[in-house]
Each structure stands twice: as C-alpha cells, then as structure tokens.
Amino acid sequence: MNVLSRLARHRFTWPLVALAALLLADVLHTPTFLNVRLQDGHLFGGPVDILRNAAPLLLVSLGMTLVIATRGIDLSVGAVLAISGAVACDVIASSSKPGSAGTVLWAIFLGCAICVVLGFGNGFLVAVVRIQPIIATLILMTAGRGIAMLITEGQITTVNSPPFATIGGGFWLGLPAAVIIAGLIFAAVAVGTRRTALGVLVESVGINPEASRLAGVRSTSILLAVYAASGLFAGVAGIMVASNVAAADANNAGLFIELDAILAVVLGGTLLTGGRFSLVGTLIGVLVIQTLTISVTIQGISGSVTPLFKALVVIAVFLLQSPVVRSKLRRRGGTAPPVAVPPALPTPSSDPVTGTAPETGTGPGTGTETDGARAGKVSS
Amino acid sequence: MRTTSPGAAPLVRMSGISMHFPGVKALDDVDFQLFPGEVHALLGENGAGKSTLIKVLTGVYQPTAGTVSVDGVEQKFATPAQAQDAGIATVYQEVNLCPNLSVAENVLLGREPRRAGGIDWRAMRRATREHLAQLNLDLDPASLLSSHSIAVQQLVAIARAMVIDAKVLILDEPTSSLDAGEVERLFTVIRGLQEKQVAILFVSHFLEQVYAISDRLTVLRNGRLVGEFLAADLPRVQLVSKMMGTSIQVLEELESQPMRMARSGDEGAAVLTATGLGRRRSVNPVDLELLPGEVVGMAGLLGSGRTEVARLLYGADHSDSGTLAVKGRSQRVRSPRQALRLGIAFSSESRRTEGLVPDLTLRENIVLGLQARRGWLRRLPRRRVDEIVARYIKELDIRPADPEALVRNLSGGNQQKVLLARWLAMEPDILILDEPTRGIDVGAKAEIQRLVSQLASKGMSVLFISAELEEVLRLSHRIVVMRDRAKVAEIENGDDVGMDTVVELIAGGAKAS
Numbered sequence: 056m057n058v059l060s061r062l063a064r065h066r067f068t069w070p071l072v073a074l075a076a077l078l079l080a081d082v083l084h085t086p087t088f089l090n091v092r093l094q095d096g097h098l099f100g101g102p103v104d105i106l107r108n109a110a111p112l113l114l115v116s117l118g119m120t121l122v123i124a125t126r127g128i129d130l131s132v133g134a135v136l137a138i139s140g141a142v143a144c145d146v147i148a149s150s151s152k153p154g155s156a157g158t159v160l161w162a163i164f165l166g167c168a169i170c171v172v173l174g175f176g177n178g179f180l181v182a183v184v185r186i187q188p189i190i191a192t193l194i195l196m197t198a199g200r201g202i203a204m205l206i207t208e209g210q211i212t213t214v215n216s217p218p219f220a221t222i223g224g225g226f227w228l229g230l231p232a233a234v235i236i237a238g239l240i241f242a243a244v245a246v247g248t249r250r251t252a253l254g255v256l257v258e259s260v261g262i263n264p265e266a267s268r269l270a271g272v273r274s275t276s277i278l279l280a281v282y283a284a285s286g287l288f289a290g291v292a293g294i295m296v297a298s299n300v301a302a303a304d305a306n307n308a309g310l311f312i313e314l315d316a317i318l319a320v321v322l323g324g325t326l327l328t329g330g331r332f333s334l335v336g337t338l339i340g341v342l343v344i345q346t347l348t349i350s351v352t353i354q355g356i357s358g359s360v361t362p363l364f365k366a367l368v369v370i371a372v373f374l375l376q377s378p379v380v381r382s383k384l385r386r387r388g389g390t391a392p393p394v395a396v397p398p399a400l401p402t403p404s405s406d407p408v409t410g411t412a413p414e415t416g417t418g419p420g421t422g423t424e425t426d427g428a429r430a431g432k433v434s435s
Numbered sequence: 436m437r438t439t440s441p442g443a444a445p446l447v448r449m450s451g452i453s454m455h456f457p458g459v460k461a462l463d464d465v466d467f468q469l470f471p472g473e474v475h476a477l478l479g480e481n482g483a484g485k486s487t488l489i490k491v492l493t494g495v496y497q498p499t500a501g502t503v504s505v506d507g508v509e510q511k512f513a514t515p516a517q518a519q520d521a522g523i524a525t526v527y528q529e530v531n532l533c534p535n536l537s538v539a540e541n542v543l544l545g546r547e548p549r550r551a552g553g554i555d556w557r558a559m560r561r562a563t564r565e566h567l568a569q570l571n572l573d574l575d576p577a578s579l580l581s582s583h584s585i586a587v588q589q590l591v592a593i594a595r596a597m598v599i600d601a602k603v604l605i606l607d608e609p610t611s612s613l614d615a616g617e618v619e620r621l622f623t624v625i626r627g628l629q630e631k632q633v634a635i636l637f638v639s640h641f642l643e644q645v646y647a648i649s650d651r652l653t654v655l656r657n658g659r660l661v662g663e664f665l666a667a668d669l670p671r672v673q674l675v676s677k678m679m680g681t682s683i684q685v686l687e688e689l690e691s692q693p694m695r696m697a698r699s700g701d702e703g704a705a706v707l708t709a710t711g712l713g714r715r716r717s718v719n720p721v722d723l724e725l726l727p728g729e730v731v732g733m734a735g736l737l738g739s740g741r742t743e744v745a746r747l748l749y750g751a752d753h754s755d756s757g758t759l760a761v762k763g764r765s766q767r768v769r770s771p772r773q774a775l776r777l778g779i780a781f782s783s784e785s786r787r788t789e790g791l792v793p794d795l796t797l798r799e800n801i802v803l804g805l806q807a808r809r810g811w812l813r814r815l816p817r818r819r820v821d822e823i824v825a826r827y828i829k830e831l832d833i834r835p836a837d838p839e840a841l842v843r844n845l846s847g848g849n850q851q852k853v854l855l856a857r858w859l860a861m862e863p864d865i866l867i868l869d870e871p872t873r874g875i876d877v878g879a880k881a882e883i884q885r886l887v888s889q890l891a892s893k894g895m896s897v898l899f900i901s902a903e904l905e906e907v908l909r910l911s912h913r914i915v916v917m918r919d920r921a922k923v924a925e926i927e928n929g930d931d932v933g934m935d936t937v938v939e940l941i942a943g944g945a946k947a948s
Contacts, residue, residue, distance in 0.1 A: 070582055124858050253811040259792045269751060269783060270805040270857065271772040331796045 066324035069375040070339045073368055077346045088353070097226040101349070110237035110343035111136070111292035112315055113338065118174075118285030119316040120337045125261040125281055126329030127181055127188035132289040132316060134199020134311035135173050139166035139290035140297030141206040141276075143216050153216040162219070167290040173199070174286015175279060182278035196313070203305035207394050213302040219336055223299030233295050240288065245334050254332075257281060261329030318343050318369060324376075343368065439906065444507065446471045446634045446731070447492065447523075447603055452501035454487050454658075460499070461487040465660045467653055469603060472632040474625060476645045479655035480678055480876035485638055488655070489605055492636075493525050494518035506602070524601035527593045531579055534562055534588075539563035539576035542595045566594045569840075586617035593624060597633075604628060605636045608874060610644055614902065615734035622648050640874060654678055675877055701753035703727055704763055706896050707779070707865050709748060711757035718743040719921040720757050725865060725896040730887060732928070733900040734743045734913030734937055740920040741900045742784055748776040749781035762864070775808060779862035782854055784870035784900070790854045793843035798824045800842050801856045808861065823824045827856035832882065846877030856885065859890075861897070867898045868892065874904060885909055906935055916940040 060422045062068050078211045081088040081101065091100035115132045122129045146162035180191035195231060248254035259267045260274045268274050289309075297303045321327060322343055323336025347368055351361045374380045439863075445468040454462040460628030462484045469475050480484050490496045491635060503510050505521045515525075532541045532651040539559050540547075550556040563576035572590055580588060589609055596604060610618045625635055625648060639645055648665060654661040654677045661677050669677075705724045713720035718740040725731055736743050746752045748759065750768035754885070759766050761777045768774045771781070783789035793802055801824050805813055821838070828836045831852040835845075842853055851871060858866060868887065872880040887910055891897050901907050907914060908928065914937060916924040924940045926932060 092525070108667065132648060250814065251811050252806045252809070252814040255795070255803075256807065256811050259799070259803055262794045263788070263792045265788060266783075266792055267803070267807075269749075269771045269781065269789055270804045272803070273776040279809075 063381070064377065066333070067336060067339055069372045070322050070324075070336070070343050072375075073239050073372050074343050074346060076113075077343070077350050077368075081346075081350050084354055091292050093229070096229055098231075099166040102251050103231065105345050105349055106240045107231040108233045108349065109341050110231075110233035110296045112312060112319065113237045113341045113346060114240060114292040114295075115285075115309075115312050116316040116319040116337050116341050117241060117334065118281075118288040119313070120320045120323070120325055120332050120334060121138065121248070121257060121281045122188070122285050123261075123317070123325055124328060124329055124332035125255050125278055126264070127278070127282070128192065128317065128327070129174075129282065129285045130189065130192040131175060131177060131195035131199055132285060132292075134196050134203065135170050135289040136293035136296060136312060137203040137303075137305050138199055138206070139170045139293030140303040141203040141212065141305050141306050142166040142169055143219070143294050144212040144297050145206050145302035147214045147216050147219055150211050153214060154218065157219050159216060159218045163180040163222075163294055166294055167287055170286040170290025170293070171283050172286075173419065174289070177286065178279035178282030182275045182280060187393050188204050200305055203303070203308075207303050207305045207379075209305075211302050211304050215301065219298050220301055221298070223295045223297070233299070236291065236295070240291065241334065241338065242286075246372065248334070252390075253277075258332065261332075290405040315344055318365070322369065322372060326425070343372075356361070443470055444879045445469060445627070446506060446842050449488070450502055452488065452491055452498045454491060454496060455486075455499045455898070460658050462491070464501070464615070464657065465658070465879075467660075469566050469634045469636060471595045471602070471634050472629055474635045474637050474648050474651045476637045476639065476649035476652045477655070478638075478652055478674065479661075479832050480774065482697060483655040485655060485680070486657040488609070489525070489607060489636070489638070492518065492603075493523055502588050504756060519599055520576075522600065522602035522662065523605065524596035524599055524603065525605040525632055526589070526607065526609055527585075529629075532588060532592055532595065534581035536580060536890075537577050538567075538574050538580055538591055539584070541580050541591055541596060542566055542576070543653040544595070546598060563594075567591075567599055569597070570627070586613045586620075589613065589619065590624065593621075597628070601633060603636065605638075607638045608640065610639055610641060616736065618644060618661075618715065640672065640876065646671065678876075679878055696800045696942070702872050705760075706762055707748070708760045709757065710760075711742075712747055712750060712754050712759055713756045714743065714747055714754050714877065717752065717920070718747065721948045723748075723898075723915065723922070727896055728862075728891050728894045729893045730897045730899055730910050732907035732914045733898060733917060734904060734907050734914055735917030735941055736902075740922075741917050741943075743920070744868055744917070745781060745869050745898065745900060748774070749779055749867060750780065761804060772807070775861060775863070777805065778864035779867065780804075780858035781862055781867040782858055782869060782871055786850055791842050791850055794841060796838060797828075797840050797842055797845070797853055798838035801827055801860055804857045804861045823860050825855075826875075827860060827904055831856055831886070846874035851879065851883065855886070865896045865898070867900070868898045871899075872901065872903070879907075880922065904937055908932065908934065908937065 078089065084102075088101040091098055091102055093099075115136065119129055119132065134236055143162040143166035146165055147158055152158055170245060177188075177192050177195060178184045180194070181188050184191075217350050221232055223233055227237055248257065250324070256267070256272055256277055259270075259272060260277050263391030264274055293309065293310075296308050312363075317327075320332075320337050320339030323338070325332040344365065349362055351364055352358065356364075364382040447467070449465070449467040452465045453460070463486065465488060467477075469486060477485050477488065487496065492496045493515050494515045497513065503512065505523065510517075510521055512521070522818070527603060533544070534542070539562075543559055546649045548555045548562060550558070552587045560576040567574055567576070570590055570593060572587070572594065574583065574587065574591070584928040591940050593604070593606075593609075613621060623767070625637075628635060633656045637645070637649060649666045650668060650874070652666050652674065654664070654674070656678065664674075677794060703726070706727050707725040709721060709723040710722070711720035711722065720739075721744055723731075723744070733741050733744070743752070747754045748768070750770050750773055758767055761768075761779070766773075766777060767947060768777065768779075787793065792803065795803070798820060802815055802820050805878070809815060816881075827833065828838070833845075833849050833852045833856065842850060845853065855868075855871065869882055871887075875883075887897055887899060891912075898908055899907065910935055911928050912923070913924050914928050914932070915922060916926075916937065918941060926940070928938070
C-alpha cells in the first residue's frame with residue numbers, strides 16, 4: 056500500500072498508465088497490434104509505427120523541454136520545421152544530381168543551419184532584447200510559414216531522391232532510420248545535459264535567473280544555446296517530415312506540432328514555470344501523444360476528432376497528477392489508501408471525468424468496472 | 436495605554452493547538468491569547484512554530500487539535516477568507532500586493548466601490564485617501580504601487596488589511612526591510628490602531644523593536660509554548676535565553692564581546708580600491724579601499740546607497756564614473772562573472788530573489804558558483820562536490836545536513852548559510868556581504884558574525900553591510916557611513932567609537948574625516 060501510494064504520486068506513473076491503457080485498447084481492437092515481424096530484414100508492426108511517427112515530435116519536444124526548463128517557450132518550432140523541409144527540398148529539386156549523397160548532405164546541412172540561425176534569433180530576442188519568450192517566438196511562428204512559402208514559391212516542392220527518402224522512410228539495421236536518428240539525438244541531449252553541468256545550469260536559470268546571473272552563470276549564453284538547440288532539432292524534424300513524403304509542404308508540415316510538443320513536455324512532468332526538467336518524462340509524453348494519434352486511426356475514427364481525444368487523455372492524466380484531486384479522492388475514500396483509484400486509466404472514450412466522449416465501443420471489458428469504482432469514489 | 440488587565444476577556448483565545456505535518460510536530464499543545472488594544476509579540480527562533488501558529492489563526496492551516504475562539508465564539512476557519520470575515524487581518528513579511536496596480540486598487544482590491552455595474556473610480560480614490568489618512572499616509576491613490584519604497588508599500592499593505600475593520604492585525608516581520616525612521620513611522624501607526632482597541636500580533640527578529648512596542652510576549656521553542664510574559668518584567672537577556680534554550684552567560688558573552696580581531700599591522704597593499712566609483716541616479720561617486728584581512732563595515736539607512744555601492748563593486752550594475760582597481764590592477768568589472776574571476780564575491784541582501792535557487796538542492800546551490808566558473812562542459816567531479824558540500828555543511832552547521840534537501844524548505848538562517856557556503860566555496864579574496872544576518876535567528880546570526888571575523892583573520896577582506904549598528908560596530912575595523920546615496924564619513928573603529936558616534940554620522944549631525 057505504501058509502495059502503491061508512492062507509485063501513484065510518481066510523476067511518470069499516470070502518463071505510463073495512460074500509455075498502457077491506450078495500447079491495451081488497440082490490442083483489444085486489433086489483437087495483432089503489438090506483433091512485430093521481420094520482413095526483408097526490416098521490422099514492421101504497431102510499436103515500430105508508433106516509434107517512427109513519434110520521431111519528429113520527439114525531436115521537437117526535446118528542444119521544447121530545454122526551452123521550457125529556462126522558463127521560456129518556443130512557439131516557432133512548427134514553422135521552423137516547415138522552413139527546413141522547404142530549404143532541403145529546394146536544394147535537392149534545383150540540383151542537377153538530386154540522387155547523389157553529396158547533394159542530400161548539403162541540403163540537410165543547409166536546412167539545419169538555417170534553423171540554428173533562426174533559433175539563435177529567437178534566443179537573441181529573449182535573452183538580449185528581453186522580449187517575453189511567447190511573443191518573441193510568436194513572431195517566427197507566424198512569419199516562418201511565410202518564409203517557407205517564399206522558398207517553395209507557394210508550391211509543394213516534390214523531390215525524387217532515394218538517399219533523401221531514407222531519412223524519413225528508410226531502414227538502418229532493421230530499424231526505421233528516423234527512430235535511430237531521434238534515438239541518437241535523444242541520447243546526445245541526455246548525455247549533454249546530465250553528464251555535464253549544463254542541465255543544472257539550465258534549471259538554475261529557469262528557477263531564478265537573477266540569482267544565477269549573480270552566481271556567475273552565463274545565462275545569456277545558455278538561453279541562446281537552448282533556443283538554438285530547439286531550432287536545430289525542429290530543423291532535423293523538418294528534414295524527416297519532408298523526406299517521409301518526399302515533398303516540402305510549407306502550409307501543413309508540422310502544423311500545430313508546437314502544441315503537441317508543449318503537451319508532451321508537460322505530460323512528462325516538466326513544469327511550464329521552468330526549472331527541473333525530465334527528458335525521459337518528455338519521451339513518455341511523446342509516446343502517449345503519438346500512440347493516441349495512431350489509436351484513433353486504428354479504431355477507425357476520423358482523424359479530425361483526434362484533438363478531442365488528446366484533450367481527454369491530457370485532462371485525465373493531469374487530474375490524476377493534480378495534488379488537489381488526489382487529496383479529494385483520498386478524503387472521499389475515507390480510510391481507503393490513496394491509490395483507491397484503480398491503477399488502470401480508463402480509455403479516454405469512456406472517461407467518467409469528462410463523460411462527454413462518444414462511446415466508441417473500445418472500452419475493455421474491465422474498463423466499465425474500474426470506471427464504476429472510480430466514479431463511485433468521486434461521488435460517495 | 437497598556438491594557439493587560441487579567442479580568443478583561445481575550446479577543447482571541449487559542450488553546451491546546453497542535454499541528455502535525457507528516458513527520459513533524461510543528462505545534463504541540465500551544466495556548467495563546469490576545470487582548471483588545473494590546474501589542475503582543477510572538478517570539479521564537481526560526482522553526483519555533485511562529486508562522487504555523489499564525490497560519491492556524493488566519494485559516495491557512497486547520498489545526499490537528501485544539502480550538503480557536505474569537506470574541507468568545509469558537510471558530511473553525513477553513514479558509515483565510517473566513518478568518519478575515521471574523522476580523523483577522525494579516526500583513527506578511529514579503530509585501531503581498533500587486534506592484535503593477537495603483538495604490539487605490541491595492542488597498543480596495545476585491546472591495547471596490549461600485550456604481551452602475553462598474554467601479555466608481557472617484558469614490559475609490561476618495562476612500563483610499565481616507566484609509567491612508569488614518570495611517571497618516573499622504574499618497575496619490577492613483578500612483579503605481581511599485582513607484583513607492585518598500586516601506587511605504589508595507590504601510591499600504593497595512594491600510595489594505597485595515598479596510599476590513601479588523602479587530603486583530605497580524606504583522607509578520609513588518610520591519611525587516613525598513614530603516615529606523617520608517618520603523619518609527621510604522622510604530623506610530625501601530626499605536627494609533629492600539630488606541631482603537633485593535634489587538635496587534637507582532638512578529639519580529641529585532642528585539643529592540645519588540646521591547647519598544649510590545650505589552651506582552653509569548654515565546655515558542657520547537658513547537659512548544661515556553662511562556663507568556665509582560666514585556667516590562669522580562670529582561671532582554673532572559674528573553675533570548677528562553678528563545679534559544681541556552682544559558683544566559685553564553686549569550687551575554689556573545690552580545691558584549693567585540694569580535695573584531697586586532698589587525699596584524701602590516702596589511703600590505705589594498706586588495707580593492709575604488710576611486711570615484713559611481714552611477715548616475717543610483718549612487719554618487721565613492722572612494723573605498725579594502726585591505727587584506729580587514730572587515731569594513733558599511734552603515735547607513737535603507738536607501739542610503741549601501742547596496743548600490745556593493746552592486747557596482749561586483750559588476751551587478753555598471754558604473755558610469757570612476758575606476759576600480761583589484762590587487763593593484765585597474766579593472767572594468769562589467770559582470771558578476773568577471774568579478775568572481777577577480778576574486779570578488781557578493782552575497783545579496785535579498786537571498787530569495789537574488790541569491791538562492793529555491794528548487795535546487797542544497798548541494799546544487801552550494802556548488803553553483805564553482806560550477807558556473809568552471810563552465811558547463813567541465814562538470815565538477817561528484818566526489819569533489821560531495822567533499823565541498825560536506826565540509827561547508829559541517830563548518831557552517833547547516834541544518835538539515837542533507838545535501839539533497841531542497842533549499843526552499845530550509846529556514847531563513849540555514850538558507851543564508853547555504854548562500855554563504857556558495858561564496859566561500861569559491862574562495863574569494865574579497866567578500867561583500869549585504870545584510871547577511873537579516874531575518875535570521877539569534878543563534879545563526881552569532882555564528883555568521885563569528886565566521887566573518889574568522890575569515891578576516893585568515894586574510895580575506897570583507898565589506899560588511901548591515902542595518903544593525905551593533906553588529907557593524909562589533910565586527911568592523913573601519914566603518915564607512917552612507918547617507919543620501921553618498922559616502923559621508925569613514926572612521927577607524929575603536930573603543931572610543933560607539934553607537935552614538937555612528938548614529939550621529941548617519942543622521943548628519945557631524946562631519947567627520
């Protein structure tokens with residue numbers, strides 16, 4: 056009971072429960088969902104799909120985590136993502152040898168470099184000019200898609216370049232290349248922040264900028280670096296997205312990804328007020344959001360209602376994480392242990408907290424029981 | 436008029452109050468009563484339970500056991516709003532107002548006079564002026580709160596508290612950021628309220644002030660009631676010993692003994708020389724010299740330019756006139772980072788906003804400066820960090836001695852020690868301490884004073900800024916006096932220098948040096 060109550064309070068518990076519940080719902084609908092098979096030396100299956108589709112969001116969210124840890128926010132990542140795709144596709148499309156590795160590398164480099172510069176610009180506005188982050192990055196959020204449109208001249212630039220297509224759709228060592236790239240960058244950021252002092256310095260700037268400055272922390276450089284990193288990761292994500300569809304779509308590439316990224320970061324337990332951040336938490340948050348997106352598709356629900364389900368899952372997880380709600384549940388539950396809430400998050404479609412979701416018939420058989428028990432706790 | 440007649444009915448009676456938090460008994464069976472028209476001081480060291488008792492009275496906490504009655508009616512305050520409705524108003528240590536609203540909006544927030552569905556601004560300004568007039572404050576109600584000094588903001592907070600026609604006014608460390616004149620002004624206000632039969636609960640670390648204003652005293656220690664006393668019957672030394680639970684002799688020794696060590700005589704060249712260092716609209720050009728192993732005290736009222744000088748020396752603000760030489764070499768200090776590299780450390784007077792990183796651990800806070808100096812790439816090896824942290828926890832007796840504790844959860848005195856540990860770990864040659872003992876308990880204060888004189892005897896130069904003249908006199912070899920944003924005097928400290936000498940200089944009665 057003690058272990059359980061501590062578990063219930065751990066910040067990763069509820070996001071992980073949500074993830075498990077979503078996967079369970081998928082398996083109930085499609086029993087083979089979790090099967091992974093090897094075909095032509097490549098891995099296929101539901102989990103692989105989730106990971107591959109999550110790669111761009113993970114990259115964007117990594118940068119967002121660092122930015123949020125400094126008390127900031129980067130709204131421009133979606134637009135930056137579109138710019139990098141546009142630059143890369145433009146370079147390849149206008150090259151005489153679109154299939155050569157050299158062209159592709161140059162395209163990737165140029166796409167990412169421009170994004171670093173854009174991120175640096177954000178950092179400059181925040182750290183030097185001292186514009187509030189939400190405003191500073193809003194500028195590029197709105198202007199960025201215009202820039203991408205200028206580059207693509209208002210068209211969807213399609214490219215035919217096998218090496219370029221590998222990044223988003225290809226396989227390395229049996230795994231999707233995008234997963235490997237995102238994994239490597241995740242590891243690099245984890246090592247770069249936690250094996251060095253960067254992580255703590257970022258947190259200290261986020262918690263108390265003035266005290267950090269007086270302690271000799273280079274807060275300006277740290278802010279610049281963090282926003283530049285966010286730009287870079289959005290750039291890499293943009294290359295991935297463009298490569299996946301072999302085209303640069305300035306209007307729709309990475310649309311609203313900044314919101315998903317912020318959601319993932321917050322789900323992972325990093326507070327918007329800055330300070331302590333958790334990269335693993337962000338990873339979990341990204342997986343929850345991506346699994347949800349895929350689940351909705353699997354269940355045959357129109358993609359246009361996906362945002363509603365996201366909202367439901369997020370509300371459910373936040374309510375369970377909220378100290379206020381937990382203490383209420385505990386009090387109502389009388390002598391029941393604090394984890395009287397069954398440790399199975401109901402699928403969002405039948406969440407009693409909101410209760411407005413359409414019944415999609417996905418709720419597992421046990422779901423109704425646990426829901427009932429929980430609803431009972433709330434009302435008794 | 437001191438009303439302490441035992442026959443009168445108490446306005447507030449708290450009996451058998453216990454407050455348990457997981458693992459901590461913050462209050463254990465405490466009784467407390469407050470009579471109308473009295474000033475009652477609540478005393479105790481940090482962690483004695485003063486804040487908890489106040490929070491029980493104001494409805495922030497619900498006690499584990501015990502009862503609270505106001506005006507003879509038993510009350511169970513579930514929220515601060517209920518306590519306010521019962522006539523209990525509170526002014527907290529840190530001004531809890533909205534700096535970017537006007538004075539009138541602050542005073543009447545949530546109680547704005549209305550007309551035709553909107554706010555009647557004219558009535559609001561008029562009402563505010565009346566409320567302020569009761570406290571003898573003449574401010575423009577339409578002016579922004581942030582345009583006034585902290586002291587005035589504090590008085591506005593009291594005006595706000597009194598809007599509800601409070602029967603009980605709780606003042607939690609109201610004087611910690613006020614200078615002597617402002618304290619007197621506050622006391623006049625308090626006495627006025629006393630005449631109107633308001634019961635005032637006064638919490639302060641400044642014992643002189645406690646004695647100057649209080650009728651009765653309640654002392655807490657470790658969550659228990661030590662006793663209730665008439666202020667006139669309890670000598671100051673006895674009070675302190677009751678607060679600390681230590682013997683009187685130790686304290687007397689501590690209080691009377693001058694701590695400054697004799698200087699060796701050949702200090703050598705100055706480590707720091709400021710010549711005409713100033714900043715427009717902040718502080719007039721100042722000359723200042725620090726010798727090795729010397730404690731220079733800086734005295735002056737709040738706003739006299741004490742802190743401003745320190746910030747110029749440290750590069751926290753940029754000077755626009757004058758020169759600074761460190762160890763004989765002329766320097767332009769443009770950032771704290773650069774100052775630290777030159778061996779200058781600065782402990783700010785506002786340790787919460789400019790010193791500590793509250794959500795980081797004790798360990799991370801202590802090594803923050805060291806780590807920042809090394810740069811992010813070269814992380815301090817964990818073993819060295821542990822050594823340093825363990826050493827300073829032991830040397831400064833930081834409690835809890837847990838490197839993983841979050842600094843936000845530490846008491847004021849221990850927070851101050853963590854901050855000091857950060858600077859000491861960087862082994863500076865010059866240490867600037869701005870109000871290092873403000874708002875901390877007597878024991879921690881004495882330890883910090885002792886530490887300062889020890890550091891100086893080992894060769895460190897210390898610039899010691901404090902509003903408390905006793906400690907400046909006790910510690911300093913030389914005393915620099917600031918007034919109206921300028922240095923007005925510099926005197927050698929000695930047996931012939933007393934409080935009166937310095938007070939006279941601060942007040943501007945005499946010209947020295």
